[in-house]
Amino acid sequence: MIVKIWKWINKAEMDCKGRDSVKKTSEQPAEVTRRGFLGALLATGVLLHGRRLIAIGSSSQVDITQLIYSGGNWQPRPTALRRLAFELQKRTAVDAVLEPTSTRVLPGRLAASPLLYMSGDRSFTPLTEPVLEVLRRYLRLGGTLIIDPAYTSGGDANGFKKSMTGMLHKLLPGQSAEKIASDHVIFRSFYKLDRAVGLHDGAPWLEGYTVGDRTAVIVGDHDMGGAWARDNLGNWENEMPGGARQRERAFRMGVNLVMYALCGDYKNEMPHKRFSGDANKGAR
């Protein structure tokens, strides 16, 4: 029954032609009409209800927590993370919190989520040293911070990036950003990707800061949140220059980032090199 419902959702998604309609490929996103969306939403509700729970308590679920900060605009794409969480739940075995939370830099709150998402579309008030110290500890202990500038109309993404660069210099003194090229495990933690993609046409790579033996801070310049954002009525909030294909790739990038935060360099292990190829005999 569940399988049938999922097939029906996929069929509905594949049959509909949205505003970003392009030639259908295997990377086609879930472009639906409002009626199709509501139907899919209902079906998904049924599916999720019947799905076996994995995490026992809500804090054991994966919450992509948005960072609140003073000054600037900490949430330029309010619906982006909710949609990413939905896609994560739909596509992967991750038990995601479907209404992601937000928090200021408070030790008790950060303790509940080892994954932080920071966005903005204008400059912001520099973080104080005590706040930076908490963030530093968070990263050292295993937390991951994803930074995603938003290119909103009327916003100042460059102002955000300037503030963010200043923050990172203070947060990780003596370290500079390292290029995360397409051979990094982030680009194959779930999907195989050849470049970073979002609403904004940034560089093909991401940038990162290493803490210990892992990339703890991942910085993009692609406005991935802009590609993920979708309003409550099922309309995409921003048109993608590259159409549905570009949006799908942006979701895949988002899924890979979360998978990297959860599995680290798992995909670099020897068995994955030995057995790469056939994905149909299991899902590892």
Place this chain on the structure above:
Amino acid sequence: MQDWQISTILSWSNPLVLMSLVAALVVVVWTYLTIDPLSGWKVRVSLSLIRLCSLLCAVYILMQPSLIVMQTVPSATPLAVVFDVSASMGFPADANRLSTAVQRARDAIRGATLSRKMSFRFFSFARTVTGISSMDEVALRDGEPGDTSFRNLFSHLTKLDEDEAFSGVLLLSDGADTSNISEQEVKRLGIPVNVAFIGSDSGRKDLLIKDVSVDEFAFSRKPNPLLVTIENHGLPVTEVKVHLLRNGKLLQQKTAAVIDGQGQVTFQVIPRQPGRHIYRIEIPVHKDETHRENNVRHVEMDVMRDKYRILHLSGAPTWDQRFMRDLLTQWPQVDLVSFYLLRTPYQSTTQSNAGLSLIPFPTEELFTRHLKEFDLLIFQDFDPATVGVDIYLKQIAEYVTDGGALVVSGGQGGLTSAAIANSPLGKLIPLAMQRANTPQARLISDAPFSPELTELGKRHPLFQRTGVAFGGAEEQLRSLPRLNGIVRMAGVQGDGQVLLAHPHIRNGAIGAPLMAVSEPDRGRILMVATDSLWSWGFCAAMTGAPAEYYTRFWKQAVRWLTHSRELSRVSLDIDKKDDSKNTPVNFNISLLNEEYLPAAGEQLTIEISWDDKNGSQQKALFDGTTNNAGMYRLIWHPVQSGPHDVRITTSGNPGLELSDSFLVEGDNREMNHLSPDIGRLREISDASGGVLFENAIRLDELKLKAAPDSQVLSRRDTALWSHPVTLILLFALIASEWFLRKRWGLI
């Protein structure tokens, strides 16, 4: 002959004497200055000199001199004459090396025209040294069963030389040493060692294992080299088959090419388990061989655990899996293989596979071919049925009972797995599972809680040694963040023991089990009924609680699950001075009680077993009782060479058991060193400053330590300081000064 010398009680360097001399000098200068200058310099100098002589005489009396007169005779220098009587000296049988040695020594002493008087002390040695009254005692021997140990010989002579002061040593040997003495040990003796080389290899037909060498440390599951050196004497052999056995089972066979009487072959040994491993190396006996004992050798390999090899299977990417992975990848002692289900089976059938970087799960390869290579399996929220692993659960159950280790940790998916519950593994796990379709309210509690240690948990090594302070487990648990829910299990089953329980939710008479262990046969299983244990690490550290608890707990758990000896309640240290069967073996046993405190007054049984020459198993049984420190020591004299097994059992219920092995070398080690070794003897003579005689011994050419020429028979001491002449001299000096001063009108 008479000799004499003067000695003093106080030496010149004595502080009192030195102070007196300084004072005398001051007085003399003062004397010179206080004499009227008009009396002329001759008067002043003369009086000062007389004063100086008087004072020096007084100081000399202060030093209490005495005259020693001695009666002496010319010294006789003892020479240590040492005969090697080891097994190799009995070769060849018709005119053995030992009789040649005695003959040469006799000829040398008989024909000697010595420039100084010399006495002889005779010794014989093999593994130990024995003093003998004359050469006749060794003349009739054929070589004793025993190895040559130059090390023991030189150690013995060094101690003896302190009392007897030898002028030198004359060593008669074939140089076939088994002790690998060092140059420093030779030099430590401090006297020249003159060596007579006695060696003949004629008529020998022998194929032997000359040497077997292994690295000082070997590691489990890794190839460790075992080098065998073969030697051939007089046999028409160009290649030899070499067999490597353990516990009577042939492990490997290789062929060594024998060129110029030597051949070598290297086995790569891969021990599966840590511990002491004893291997037997055999070569075939040739029909014409004169010595067959040296065709078999045993070697002991001390195998350590290189790494914990862990297979980590997770049913979904979760924070619990993520922090477990972090811990295992950052622990250098872990070799990790992990497989995580990144998609559910439903998603596999409903979502496009295009562009995915996922790989198939090589279940057959893992569970049929490689399962036994792992020390530990971790099922983290893993339902084997989802990926077809359920068909291997029988093999996994056998792996556990055969000594493997398993962790089964929550969430809900893994802890309600019907596949596990209905398989042979389901009977081994400590907690019975509820069915997956049990109502959520009866299956899950997601209210945060702080778990409580059960009485057993307080004593169990999983918690006892986790903390900084021994026994502070309860306090530490209380300081940790609360866990975020529990999967309620159906109950404890089999020999399952609950260590941690929910403080409020009851499961019968006890709290709902959160953590439980079982020990089916030789294996161990740990079950954790939550997926929020990661909060003991990340959350704890973020909120200021002890950050290291999570890591320490899991490391402790891995050690306990894999039977690390440091967590064993019974331990055994086998102390052997050397491997010979003639030296006793000390078994030092240490026993802890269930609370991991020294177990005093505990009854032990120690069983030592070995095979006799006919291959029949022999046993020695000993009973003992531990002392207040929980220790027991057994000293045992082996009666047979070869590998031995030791098994210790305690009287508790259930009793503890520990097995180990050790090797006792036989007397035939010498048979692997039959060849005369003139090189070794030359090294000894060169290092000590002696000479080497390859044929006849000439005592006049011996290098000897310069000895005192005479020996004191008697001595007589006469005190000079109290002698009348001395006192008269002092009085005369004082009187002469007084007289001259009077004459020159200075008083």
